[in-house]
Amino acid sequence: MTANSDQLADVIALHASSRCRHQGRCHRSAVWLVDAHGCENRLMCDEHRTGYERHVRRVLAVNGKTMCTLCGRTFVDMPSVVQAVAL
Ligand SMILES: [Zn+2]
């Protein structure tokens, strides 16, 4: 399930100029809303978003798929797993 654009816009408005929420330990400003196929919306700075996407890509490259720990669904391509929206 994917959040529709209205919901996404609300989330973005709510979190505009917030901090990066990557593991709750980053103090940079968030510049991306990273939407994990509706499972999770997380604000991230550019560096953490890049690192997160690199991690997912590596898992996909090695295993050919990745399983979401939240919903248990299996994904085989990057855009299905995660989409980043610029704040
Ligand atoms: Zn960060």
Ligand SMILES: [Zn+2]
């Ligand atoms: Zn999921």
